[in-house]
Amino acid sequence: MNRYRLVAACAALASGLGFAQAPPSDEVAVAPTAELEDRCEVPAELAPDIERLPGLAETLAAPGKPLSIVVLGSRATHPARRGPPFPARLQAALAKRLGERGLANAVNVTMVGRTQALAGDLAGLLRRDVIPARPQLVIWQVGRADARRGNPPSRFARSLGEGLAALQKAGIDVIVGDMQFHPQFEALYRTDEYRHYVKWLTGERGLPLLRRYEMIEHWAEAGRIDLDSTEDREQAIAYDFIQECLAHHAARMILAGAGLTR
Amino acid sequence: MPALPSRRDLRLDFFRGLALWFIFIDHVPSSAIGRLTFRNFGFSDATEIFVFISGYTAAIVYGRVLVRDGFLPMAFEVLKRCWRLYAAHILLLVFFIAQIFWVSARFGNASFIDELNVAEFHDNPGESIVGGLILRYRPVNLDVLPLYMALLAMFPGILWLATRSRALTFAASALLWLCVQQFHWAFPVYEAGDSWLFNPLAWQFLFVIGALCGRARNEDPPWLRWRPWLAWAAVAWLLFALFVTTSWRYPALNDWVEVTIGPWLYPIDKSNLGIARLLHFGALAYLVVRLVPEGSPVVSSRLALPVVRCGQHSLIIFCLGISFSFAAHFLLVQFGRGMAMQLAVIAGGIALLSAVAFFSTWMKTHGRGGNGEPRPAASH
Numbered sequence: 001m002n003r004y005r006l007v008a009a010c011a012a013l014a015s016g017l018g019f020a021q022a023p024p025s026d027e028v029a030v031a032p033t034a035e036l037e038d039r040c041e042v043p044a045e046l047a048p049d050i051e052r053l054p055g056l057a058e059t060l061a062a063p064g065k066p067l068s069i070v071v072l073g074s075r076a077t078h079p080a081r082r083g084p085p086f087p088a089r090l091q092a093a094l095a096k097r098l099g100e101r102g103l104a105n106a107v108n109v110t111m112v113g114r115t116q117a118l119a120g121d122l123a124g125l126l127r128r129d130v131i132p133a134r135p136q137l138v139i140w141q142v143g144r145a146d147a148r149r150g151n152p153p154s155r156f157a158r159s160l161g162e163g164l165a166a167l168q169k170a171g172i173d174v175i176v177g178d179m180q181f182h183p184q185f186e187a188l189y190r191t192d193e194y195r196h197y198v199k200w201l202t203g204e205r206g207l208p209l210l211r212r213y214e215m216i217e218h219w220a221e222a223g224r225i226d227l228d229s230t231e232d233r234e235q236a237i238a239y240d241f242i243q244e245c246l247a248h249h250a251a252r253m254i255l256a257g258a259g260l261t262r
Numbered sequence: 263m264p265a266l267p268s269r270r271d272l273r274l275d276f277f278r279g280l281a282l283w284f285i286f287i288d289h290v291p292s293s294a295i296g297r298l299t300f301r302n303f304g305f306s307d308a309t310e311i312f313v314f315i316s317g318y319t320a321a322i323v324y325g326r327v328l329v330r331d332g333f334l335p336m337a338f339e340v341l342k343r344c345w346r347l348y349a350a351h352i353l354l355l356v357f358f359i360a361q362i363f364w365v366s367a368r369f370g371n372a373s374f375i376d377e378l379n380v381a382e383f384h385d386n387p388g389e390s391i392v393g394g395l396i397l398r399y400r401p402v403n404l405d406v407l408p409l410y411m412a413l414l415a416m417f418p419g420i421l422w423l424a425t426r427s428r429a430l431t432f433a434a435s436a437l438l439w440l441c442v443q444q445f446h447w448a449f450p451v452y453e454a455g456d457s458w459l460f461n462p463l464a465w466q467f468l469f470v471i472g473a474l475c476g477r478a479r480n481e482d483p484p485w486l487r488w489r490p491w492l493a494w495a496a497v498a499w500l501l502f503a504l505f506v507t508t509s510w511r512y513p514a515l516n517d518w519v520e521v522t523i524g525p526w527l528y529p530i531d532k533s534n535l536g537i538a539r540l541l542h543f544g545a546l547a548y549l550v551v552r553l554v555p556e557g558s559p560v561v562s563s564r565l566a567l568p569v570v571r572c573g574q575h576s577l578i579i580f581c582l583g584i585s586f587s588f589a590a591h592f593l594l595v596q597f598g599r600g601m602a603m604q605l606a607v608i609a610g611g612i613a614l615l616s617a618v619a620f621f622s623t624w625m626k627t628h629g630r631g632g633n634g635e636p637r638p639a640a641s642h
Contacts, residue, residue, distance in 0.1 A: 045513040076376045116379055144377040150402050152457045152533040154446075184365050185374040186291035187591040188358070189402045193532055196510075200528045203520035217292070227372070228595040235371035242373060 028084045028092035031244070033100070039224070040245030042215050047249060050208040053173040053257035059105065059136045060098075060258045066106040067094070069254075070130050072122055073141030073177075075113040083240045086141075087111045089247035097251055101260060110135075116145045119156045123163035131170045138167055139210070139250065141177040142198055147189045157197035164205055175253060176202050177210040180242070181217045183227055208257065210250055216242055271479075272570055273554060276561040278315045279573030279619075281308035282583055286611055289403060289587030290594070293604050304503040305530055306543040309406060312576075313465055314547065316410065317472025318479075320417055321424070325477060328421060337418040344414050350581050351407040355394045358401055359383065361588050403584065405459040412449070412462035413469045420470055428474055439467035442534050457533075464534040468543070488552055496545035503542050568616035575622045579615055586611040 031039075059065050071087045084092075091109040098105055112130055114121060119142070130138060140163065146156040167174045178198045179191050195213055202209040220227045225238040284299040285308045301307035320340075328336040366380040383390050393399035397408050423431045441447050442464040448457045478486060506523065509515040520528070530538045554560050561570065572579045590607045597603055 048513065074377065115376065144374065145379075147402060148377055148379065150400050150405065150459050152448075152459050152461070154529065154531050154533045155457055157529060180373055182372060182374040183292045183591070183595070184369050184372065185378070187289075187588060188362060188365065188378070190291075197529060199510075199516070200520070200524065203517070203524060204528070220292075228599070230368040232371045235369060239371065239373050 028088050030089075030092045030096045033097065033248075036245070036248045039241075040219075040248045042218050042249070046211050046214050046218065047252070050253055050256050051206065052259055053137065053175075053208070053254075055136050055171065055173045056254065057258045060103060060260065062105075064104055064106075066108060067137075068133075068135040069094075069107070069109045069137045069139065070133070070135040071109060071111045071113075071139045071141060072126060072130060073111070073113045074117045074122075074143035074145050075111065075115050083236075083243065085111070086243050086247060089243055090139075090250055093247045093251040094254060097255060103260075116149075117143065118146050118149065118151050118159070119163070120151075120159035123159045123166070126163045127166055131166060131172065134170075135172060137254065138172055138174045139177060140164075140174060141212075142179055142194070144179050144185060144189065144191060147179070147191045147194055153193040153197050156194055157201060160198070161201055164201065164207065168205065173257065175208045175210055175250070175257070177212050177246075177250075179213050181213040181220070181227075183220070208253060210246070210253060212246060215246070215249065219245070271556055272561040272566075273551075273556065273558075274315050274319055275570045275573035276566055277311055277550070277573070278576050279569035279571070279579070281311040281315075282572050282576060282579050283569065283612055283615070284308045285580065286583035286587050286615065287608055289584060290590045290608065292599065293594070293608065294601060295604055295608050302507060304500060304507055304542045304546070305536075306539045306546070309460070309532075310468060310539065310543040312406065313409075313413070313468045314472040314475075314543065316413070317469035318476035320414070320469075321421065321473035321476030322479070324417065324421055325425075328425070333418070333422060336421065340414055340417050344411050346577065347407055347411045347414070350577055351397075351404065351411070352395065354404050354407070354581055354584055355399075355401070357585055357588075358404060359390075359394075400459065402459060406580075408458065409460040409462055409465055412458075413466055416462070416466060417469075417473075420466075420473060424470075424473060424477055428477070431470060432474060435467050435470040439464055439535065443537070446534075459533055461534050468535060468540065493549060493552070496548050499541055499545045500549070503538070568612075568619065571619035571623055572615055575619050578622065579619055582615055582618060583611075586614060 030036075056067075059067050069090070071090070076085065087109040091107050094107045094109070098107065112125055114125065117125070122140070126138070126140075140160075142160070145151075146153075164174060164176070176198060178195050185191075191213070199209065201207075216225075216227075219225050219241070225241050226234050227238055229235065229238075281300075284301070287293070287296055287299050288301065288308070290296060299308075300311075324336050324340060327339050362378065362380060362383075366375060366378055369375060390399065397411075400408050420431060420435075423434070438447075442461060447461075447463055449462050450457060475486065506519060506527065509519040527538060530536050532539065560566060590611050593607050594603060
């Protein structure tokens with residue numbers, strides 16, 4: 001736990017720069033793939049096969065070429081209270097899977113973002129910090145800050161669209177993740193309109209969509225996590241489950257995009 | 263007591279009451295019953311119903327004041343109404359902030375807690391309060407009231423223009439709406455980025471249409487007449503909307519729709535009253551007005567009475583509906599989300615709303631020395 005606190009402190013320090021290094025992957029334990037497949041199972045339509053991501057495929061085809069992934073999203077302010085954050089989990093999951101396939105590419109997943117960032121802020125960060133760094137893949141995790149701050153969905157969509165256009169123009173592969181689901185948040189701020197726009201934008205541009213909202217909703221309805229519990233422990237368990245399974249699905253999606261399924 | 267000439271068109275109250283019931287149900291998250299409300303079967307939702315009927319009744323009520331007393335008294339009445347809306351909005355805001363604190367206290371370890379940004383209230387309570395009071399802070403769920411306030415604030419001008427020339431009023435309103443669609447005109451009041459969730463510059467169009475229909479209600483203008491071909495076009499659009507909305511629930515179908523229909527239909531803009539929503543509501547209203555004539559048993563039967571009464575006291579029912587929806591959500595969280603529980607909680611909420619509405623009517627008929635039907639003007 002101390003190691004995570006130290007990392008969290010560094011992350012908090014570095015957050016002003018908008019960048020944070022994920023902890024090395026050997027610190028994050030990744031469950032066996034078969035076990036994750038079972039535990040994090042979702043209906044087939046929520047995890048469809050995605051089209052090839054050419055930049056990614058090219059990188060993984062070249063032996064030893066480092067794979068650089070940037071996760072763009074609103075940053076959490078209390079990472080110390082929970083397990084490893086999503087970028088660290090994704091890095092570990094990918095490293096493991098690539099290792100299972102005998103691929104030695106080094107994986108580096110970094111997080112770029114600001115707390116309470118609107119889509120427009122993230123699009124700005126994208127142009128300023130992410131695109132010049134030329135990662136092979138950007139995972140844009142749409143947050144709920146727009147819903148909370150009442151940013152009109154159409155403006156949100158415009159910012160998101162501009163960011164996605166910039167990424168496509170720079171030739172960087174992108175996976176979009178929609179908002180996470182939590183019934184307590186939905187009781188206060190509805191995210192329906194924003195999710196519609198995310199679906200339309202990704203459909204219109206033919207971009208892969210990580211359906212975080214529907215996956216979490218499915219796990220909650222299937223009883224695998226309890227999002228209604230007011231107990232700290234249950235909430236922490238639910239949070240870890242969600243992050244672990246989302247990292248699993250993201251890793252699966254990335255490998256599918258590189259043409260490396262099964 | 264002066265005899266008021268009109269008989270009250272119960273359809274206005276009925277559909278407004280129905281919209282309020284839908285708003286209540288829609289605000290309870292993750293409810294299976296929430297999948298049966300109006301907005302799941304087409305592009306428009308309760309907001310359109312509300313804005314249109316409000317425009318219609320405002321034209322009737324304030325039109326009378328204008329004729330009887332003149333422009334300034336009418337404007338004053340409108341301002342009084344705005345004030346009541348503002349007070350209701352502030353009350354809802356206080357409730358809402360209390361809900362946020364309640365949720366954040368109980369779900370401190372949940373994934374969304376950072377995004378809730380309760381720290382903002384802790385760190386800047388004064389700023390947050392002032393922001394709420396000057397309508398700078400407008401939570402998503404409550405954004406209908408500020409819209410309504412903005413529309414009413416425009417109303418004296420709209421009504422004055424409508425008494426001069428209906429065509430000009432319609433044209434000006436349509437032009438403004440078109441400019442919003444084309445040039446993304448917004449309504450920033452405070453800082454440059456401050457945009458309203460419901461853009462009053464766009465939604466005024468539906469309000470004005472409602473007002474013009476209200477003024478024309480005793481005539482038979484050619485543009486409101488029943489034309490069978492138009493009716494069939496309306497049916498076609500409604501069926502189309504039903505198809506597209508259903509496709510959102512089936513990913514395979516959704517993908518097909520996105521490729522074939524999506525390019526010209528999407529996005530369907532709620533903030534700026536996109537054409538798809540406007541046409542959908544227009545089609546629905548056109549058919550409903552014909553299929554449910556004024557004295558129809560659908561709206562005048564005893565079964566319809568709770569709905570009608572809720573529609574007659576729309577402001578208090580709206581506020582209570584939003585508050586009850588959170589209470590319903592709390593009960594579902596505490597006691598489980600089984601179907602029986604959901605039905606019980608929602609039915610209970612509706613029963614309570616109806617009870618308050620009946621009580622409000624009783625208070626009106628037994629207060630102020632009135633006997634019999636309550637004065638319609640009071641409950642617009």
